[in-house]
Amino acid sequence: MQKLRASIRGRWAVPAAAGALIVLSFALDGLAELTLAANLAMIAAAVVAGWGIVVKAVRALVVKDIGIDLLVSVAAIGAIIIGNYWEAAAVTFLFAIGGALESATLNRTRSALAELVAVAPDVAVVLRGGRQVEVSAADVTPGETVLVKHGAKVPVDGVVIDGAGSIDEASITGESIPVEKTERDRVFAGTISRSGFLQVRATGIGADTTLARIIHRVEEAQDAKAKTQSFIDRFARWYTPAVMVLALVAGIASGDVVLALTLLVIGCPGALVISIPVAIVAGIGRAAKDGILIKGGEFLEASARIDVVAVDKTGTLTEGRPQLTDVVVLGEGFDRASVLHWAARAEAGSEHPLARPILEAADSEGVAYALPERVEPVVGKGIVAAADSRRVLVGNAALLEQFGVVDDGSAARAAEELARLGRTPMIVAVDAEVAGVVAVADTVRTDAREMVEQLHATGIERVVMLTGDVRFVAEAIADATGIDDVRAGLLPEDKLDAVRELQRAGHTVAMVGDGVNDAPALATADIGVAMGAAGSAVAVETADLALMGDNLLRLPEAIALAKRTVAVMRQNIVIALLTVAALLAGVFFGGVTMAVGMLVHEASVLVVIVNAMRLLRRSPGAAAPRRAAVRPAPAAASPFAEAPSPERPTR
Structure with a gap:
């Protein structure tokens, strides 16, 4: 019964009611030949389907916003006035169905956010007075000892104080391989214990957890507008009144009211307006699933234009554990x-x-x-x-x-x-x-060379190392990783100057770093990329693009996804404009009615949404799960006999 009530009150209730009235109208007219009753049923269908549309149009007019709802409302009301009841019902019915389908498919594009919310833990087992007590995850106090058993979700951010086990951190870092945890290792809320038993000292609860910060950032990013989207919004504000003027002029010039109303319907820029935001939501959602946080649509677009990547050495190309x-x-x-x-x-x-x-x-x-x-x-x-x-x-x-x-x-x-x-x-x-x-x-990361190769494969012209280390060390790392350009011995302000120099040369620069000394360059670069941001609240909130884990291959994956998203945005714009142009031609040369125009219009909206939903699939070239680290082979013997050297990394 509850499911029935939910469906009646849900997104499909209005289309279902209007559809039933349209069927009733055809039955009354065709079977019983009750023309008046049939017309009344058709008008009722138009009212049921169109009432919400008219309300939204009026509310938009109050704030001086002329949108699609106004075009449909004027067309439907005009059709009823001139006695085209079927056209009025068809237009509003199809628009209502389109709205329900848009809502359903847009919810699919936000599935990554829904999945993140779903992994948020509800309960925690804590030690209080020497006893295990099950409490709400939000009621855990910082500093309390939380028990994480095999198969359970980690309810808080914290530090392991006793025990050992493996934790699936896919919800945070996107890595599918469980990570071994022992004493003093960090764990994150929303991750899942795959083996072992851990005692964890709680350091972050509720909104202070890494998972909560990720959800907040993804919410903001999916709602943030790209430059292209802002342009489309400005375009739509002028385009919609222009369509109304065109319809009025066409109606007066031809004396054909139906023609004017049809122009209103087919001129709806619905597919154009939704073409950009749906791609942004899908792209950012896909990235979030893979442990990549993108600050918003503007930064997603900028990432697609990157042609130079500048990287710090220590902690980025190397393990950071010399x-x-x-x-x-x-x-x-x-x-x-x-x-x-x-x-x-x-x-x-x-x-x-x-x-x-x-x-x-x-x-x-x-x-x-x-x-x-x-x-x-x-x-x-x-x-x-x-x-x-x-x-x-x-x-x-x-x-x-x-x-x-x-x-x-x-x-x-x-x-x-x-x-x-x-x-x-x-x-x-x-x-x-x-x-x-x-x-x-230091030890060169096992995936550093592969990252550089994949960056080149995604269209990056140059990968530049900016480091404060001496040139010989930097060049040894560059030789091992395939870096194109080495700039060594740099102070923080020198790294900033290097980024500005690249920008003055016409490049779109991404700066990758993980330290305070990288902060000026990260802020100046077109895209600042934070590595290993899962453990840093500041990085999650401030980085333009944050890689939650330490997998370097996420960087070329993020850039490739940005390029795919921008390509989908352009495809959607072309689809929307071609649809409107084809319908306009069909109206002026005959053959396209008001109902057919609305049907094609709603179909174009669904096409751009489905096209954007392709972004939710993992790219065939996306980074594979990270391999286990391999200890490097010993280096050549030291030239100083009195200074025996332990095993060191191969360069």
Whole structure:
């Protein structure tokens, strides 16, 4: 009974009632020859189907908006006045059916958003007073311990504090392969446990979860207008009054009221108006399913024009987890342990990403170190620290020069040789003496080369690396990945200048990065792309295009999808304009009636919607599920005999 009531009140109720009255009218006229009753039934059908149309037309007129509803309303009322009851009923009936079909198919294009909402968890199992308590997911308190059992949805964003298991994160990152989770790993609300048992400390609940932010962003993006859509809207505001004027002039000139009313019907720009938004909704929805967030229609269009992609190196082309590879001893009275000690002592007070591998190496080799008394970063050069009343420098040759430390050339040569091997060297100086050189190396992502190849296949002319690292390291990474252009040794403002230079050359530039130092370039680029945005609320909200996972192949997939979406938008515009032109010709040369015109008009609307729905299918060339990471083979042996190097990435 509830389903029956829902269907009666649903989108098909009005077309069903009007259709029944039309059938009744034909029955009364054909079988019982009750012409008056048949006409009344046909008028009733027109009123039932057209009442909502007229109401919307009046409301639009109140806000000075002349749209399709007004054209249909005038045509239907005019047809009733001149006694063409069938034409009035047919026009409103077909328009009502078209509206119901549009609503149903548009809901299909928003299916990605509906699926995201559906995965939002309802309940959570928390530990309270040593007991397991089932509560609403919204009632979990930050800091509480949430239990995630096999097969259950993760109800909150949080950090694993105990246990191990695999989590299906497809709803967040688009990756179909479950991810292994252990202590200190992050988990996200809406993901599903495929094995194991986890205890999770809640950090994000309800609207503060990554899933909620994604849903909010997709909602906004699907409603945001592209430049083409804004143009079409402005065009429709002038086009619709022009059609009314044309119909009036044609009616007066020919003395044929039916001709004027028919022109009103076939001139409806319905397919044209809906051609762009339906493609945008479908394109953004498809992207969301694949773990790609696009900020709105404007950015979807801009992504289709990208011809240069600029990428940061660390954390984008590389894993962002460097390891210590070399310790070169140069100063008298120093050995490997003492060089590593002073390097770790200085880096213990640094937040630089390269500090971690030095500290980890010191810990693993049993080298003791304490916190420095003071640490001062020197932008683009390194750090200077004070420890035990001694000054410690860790950085490049320019840092030594700035603080007056004399190098006889051995440190510069060692650093250059290490850089040629694709490692990042750092010279260590204590007071006025060079102690040695330490070097770290990052791991190139397994899919970095494939990403560059796929970008070229999608029509990207150049892939440019913008990095603050030294040129030798950058060139080694570029050789391994197929990067077209390398710009190394850049400060954040230099990256910004590089993006502007590319734009001045006439390129549409996408900048891909994941760090604060990339922020100016990301903001300046035509499209700013954030990597691994699932763990960053700021990236989800601010990036023009956010890749929720760390799969680099999502980037060429996103650009390819943008190009497909823009192609569909253009196809829809052509379909809409050709339909109107063909109908106008049919009216003036005979053969197209008011009912036929409305039928063709509604058919064209459905055609553009169905054409846009093709975007919901995954592209044949879309990125395959990410492969398991492969540990790189060891590099060639270090040229420094006294500095044995552990396994390092192949470049």
